[in-house]
Amino acid sequence: MTRSLSVIGGGHVGRVLGRLLGSRCAVLDVLTRSPSSARAAVDFIGAGVAADGYAALRPADIYLLSVGDDQIEPACAALAAAVPLRGAIVFHCSGALASDRLAAARAAGAHVASVHPIRSFADPAAVAADFAGTFCGVEGDAEAVDALNALLLALGARPVAIDAAAKTVYHAAAVFASNYLTTVLDAALRAYQAAGIPEQTARELARPLAAETLANVFRLGAAPALSGPIARGDMATVARQEAAVAQWDAATGELYHALIAPTVELARRKHNR
Structure with a gap:
């Protein structure tokens, strides 16, 4: 069964992973700081609907939080307050912070993880076209890690397990x-x-x-x-x-x-x- 995916944050990493994961998942909603950036992210991803707030998000199987490090916890809390998360997967892409910053989602019954692609995302289109072989540092709950590793391997990426306690x-x-x-x-x-x-x-x-x-x-x-x-x-x-x-x-x-x-x-x- 195809999993559904929603993307929160429309920066370079979110757009690239949204497009790539969208080849394996059904992209539902894309939420960013402004309607215009959300529409631009949807155009890049090639799927999904630009959401105008957390209240507009539909329940999904996977939520990608591609926001700045200082926004991970507030975004996660807003997500947990807006949609039912029991059984869902919520992950962020920070290289410096661990999945424990997603405590609000875990408390709501989600499986949480972090996935850090070890690439420069200065040119998102180029990264999306040449993502195979990319190493990704992964840590988090076993259920989330297993599912995300399977998706990354299907994209040709190379997931590497890391110790959450040593994330910094x-x-x-x-x-x-x-x-x-x-x-x-x-x-x-x-x-x-x-x-x-x-x-x-x-x-x-x-x-x-x-x-x-x-x-x-x-x-x-x-x-x-x-x-x-x-x-x-x-x-x-x-x-x-x-x-x-x-x-x-x-x-x-x-x-x-x-x-x-x-x-x-x-x-x-x-x-x-």
Whole structure:
């Protein structure tokens, strides 16, 4: 039997998942902050009716809450007050918050979960067209997780079970792998430029080193991929570099200093394998 789906929140993630899940579910209602954005979301999804408020929502089997993190609990409470949820599945898409933020739905008899697609949604149409292979961090009630995993697998996605108690650390992993990696590479490029190398040339110098390091990390693991003075035990060079970087730019010097201890620990793991 085809399940029914309603979408609350018309941002990029909601639109993409609404369109994708709509290929497996019957989309009923789409509720967003304004009638115009709801109609735009319905157009993108290709199904459903733009709802003008929670009171207009019809009972559905699955509810997708694609709202900002600070709106998850209020939206869930409004949903629980508007429609019967016993036996339904309610899930949100936050990478930082766990499914326990859906307590109002659980109290109303729903099975709750969170599904976090590990993608950039800057171009929703492109993501929707190429969603197969996307990893999705999933946690929540067993009934909800089982049903959502089945839908994700049918879409070609790759659901991964995560520990709800460590959801914030899980989300921080993406920040380390993407945002802070960019910050560290920016420090490298600025340091090259401080040595008199033009910015474009600095990028070309850093590119093969960074690319090869990333390839080694993902092929071998972080510890075996570590090279450089700390991996060799050359702490005298590290001390000279730290002093030189701090003299050039105090903030970057603090960053360099903060990375020494975890890199020493990584080197220890490398040599104790």
